[in-house]
Amino acid sequence: MTGKLEAGDRVRIASVNPPGHRRTPFYIRGKEGVIERACGEFANPEELGHGFDGLPKKRLYRVRFKQTDLWADYTGGPADTVDVDVYEHWLQPLPAKPQGQGDRA
Amino acid sequence: MSAEHEHAHDHEHEHGHDHAHAHGHEHAHDHDHGAPHPLAADDTSPPGRYELMIMAMRDLLIEKDVITAEQVRKGFETLDSWQPARGAQIVARAWTDPAYKARLLADGNEAIADFGLNMGGAKLTVVENTDDVQNVIVCTLCSCYPRAVLGLPPDWYRSKAYRARVVVEPRAVVKELGLDLPDDVAIRVHDSLADLRYLVIPRRPAGTEGWNEAQLAAIVTRDCMVGVANPQVS
Numbered sequence: 133m134t135g136k137l138e139a140g141d142r143v144r145i146a147s148v149n150p151p152g153h154r155r156t157p158f159y160i161r162g163k164e165g166v167i168e169r170a171c172g173e174f175a176n177p178e179e180l181g182h183g184f185d186g187l188p189k190k191r192l193y194r195v196r197f198k199q200t201d202l203w204a205d206y207t208g209g210p211a212d213t214v215d216v217d218v219y220e221h222w223l224q225p226l227p228a229k230p231q232g233q234g235d236r237a
Numbered sequence: 238m239s240a241e242h243e244h245a246h247d248h249e250h251e252h253g254h255d256h257a258h259a260h261g262h263e264h265a266h267d268h269d270h271g272a273p274h275p276l277a278a279d280d281t282s283p284p285g286r287y288e289l290m291i292m293a294m295r296d297l298l299i300e301k302d303v304i305t306a307e308q309v310r311k312g313f314e315t316l317d318s319w320q321p322a323r324g325a326q327i328v329a330r331a332w333t334d335p336a337y338k339a340r341l342l343a344d345g346n347e348a349i350a351d352f353g354l355n356m357g358g359a360k361l362t363v364v365e366n367t368d369d370v371q372n373v374i375v376c377t378l379c380s381c382y383p384r385a386v387l388g389l390p391p392d393w394y395r396s397k398a399y400r401a402r403v404v405v406e407p408r409a410v411v412k413e414l415g416l417d418l419p420d421d422v423a424i425r426v427h428d429s430l431a432d433l434r435y436l437v438i439p440r441r442p443a444g445t446e447g448w449n450e451a452q453l454a455a456i457v458t459r460d461c462m463v464g465v466a467n468p469q470v471s
Contacts, residue, residue, distance in 0.1 A: 155431045157377050159404065171360060174432045192432055194362070199407075208408045211369075211423035217433040 135225075137193060141167045142226040145195070145218065153181030156222045160195075160214075163202055164226065168194040168215055176219065191220040316389060321459035324386040324436055326352060328462065329453035331363075332441045338365075345436065354385050356434065361386070364427065365438040366464070371418055372425050373411065373464035374435045375403045383434035387459055394463065404428060414465045437464040444470040 137143065147162030155177050170193055175186030199212040206212070284292065298304045327349060331338035341348040345361030361383060364372040376382065377400045382390035393399050403410045407424045418424060427435045439461045445453060460466035 155378065157428065157430065159377075171362075171433060174358075174360075177431050194433070203405055207406065208424060209420060212407070212425070213423070214404055214426045214428060216428045217431045219431065 136191065137167050137170065137220070137223065137225065139167050139169050142228060143167060143193075143195060143223045144226055146222050146224060153178050156218055157216070159202060160197060160216055160218070163197055165195040165197040165201075165216075168196040171217065174219075176221075178219070192217055193220065193223065194218075195223070316384070319384055319388040321387045321462065322454070323352065323354060323388070324383070324459070324462045325454040325457035326450070327386060327436070328438055328457045329450040331438050332453055333450055338438070341438070349386060356383075356385050359383075359432055359434045361436060362427075362433050363436045363438060364425070366440045366467070368440070369421070370423050370425050371411075371416075371464060371467075372427060372435075372437045373403060373407055374427050374429060374437060375400055376429045377401070377404055378430050381429040381434060383436050385434075386436055387462060391459070411465050414460070416466055437462050439464075439468050442468050442470050 142164065143166070144164050145156065145160045145162060149161075170191065172192060173189035174192050176190045177186065180186040194215050195218045197214045197216065198210065199206045199208055199214060200210055202214065295309060299306055299309070327341065330351075331341050337348065337351075341363045342365065345363045346356050348363075349356070349361060366372055374382075375394075380390050380395040380400075382394060384390075399410065404426055407426050408418060411418060411424070427433075429435055439457065441453070442456070445456070456468040456470065458466060458468070461468050
């Protein structure tokens with residue numbers, strides 16, 4: 133569980149494999165991304181999928197991943213991205229990158 | 238149903254059997270579920286777990302007079318009446334009215350209410366193509382799609398090939414669909430998995446200066462609003 137995140141915050145998607153109705157795809161689990169925007173709070177679909185009320189509501193975020201971070205053999209450019217909507221309980225905040233380190237080229 | 242559900246499907250088949258005995262549904266008793274719904278496309282493959290549950294629920298609700306077959310048919314008719322033309326009107330308004338576009342980008346649900354549309358419980362996130370970015374929509378887990386503005390998704394959008402490949406090799410996929418993106422245009426894939434739905438505002442093509450909304454809407458096709466094509470002026 134995390135506090136409220138903001139656009140630009142770096143996160144890692146939990147690298148876990150729980151059973152049940154999960155809306156976080158495998159290809160981003162364990163990967164680093166950046167919060168693109170906060171989307172508000174929604175009843176948790178992972179609970180709704182099993183007939184529960186999905187409460188309390190969970191914060192939903194759009195997380196942006198660089199394609200080159202997701203796929204080792206990605207052939208497109210470094211600016212290509214995938215945006216995924218991810219619930220807060222999958223997100224682990226990461227420290228901001230030090231100045232000068234920059235993004236992976 | 239999909240391969241990953243085959244095990245569950247077998248299990249569910251047994252369940253369906255018991256269910257059929259308990260309620261005397263002879264048609265569900267044989268394994269071919271010999272009474273396919275007349276509104277479903279012909280499909281000779283065995284029904285999957287969820288199809289079985291849907292059929293059983295529908296039959297029970299009708300049998301117990303909770304709903305009628307007529308209501309089910311009307312529900313399909315309503316779904317089928319939702320057409321991509323709705324989304325095209327929205328894009329045309331955004332092209333001609335900067336204030337409307339700003340509202341659309343800020344809060345899609347609020348802005349589409351101008352057209353009498355609502356997203357139900359989902360949140361419409363509108364993304365705009367620019368000279369530098371091409372947005373493309375997918376749902377890798379199933380077939381989440383902005384039905385209120387685009388109608389039902391096309392078969393290719395629901396195909397495993399599109400869903401699996403467009404997040405891994407989007408440039409190759411859109412090229413196969415006829416969109417040859419220059420290397421200096423970034424491709425931004427949006428995987429709509431939970432409560433967000435997406436609508437792409439394409440770039441307004443040159444040669445449409447002075448066009449009214451109806452003329453503009455006519456060149457905004459469904460695939461342009463999914464992001465795998467761009468509007469063409471003939």
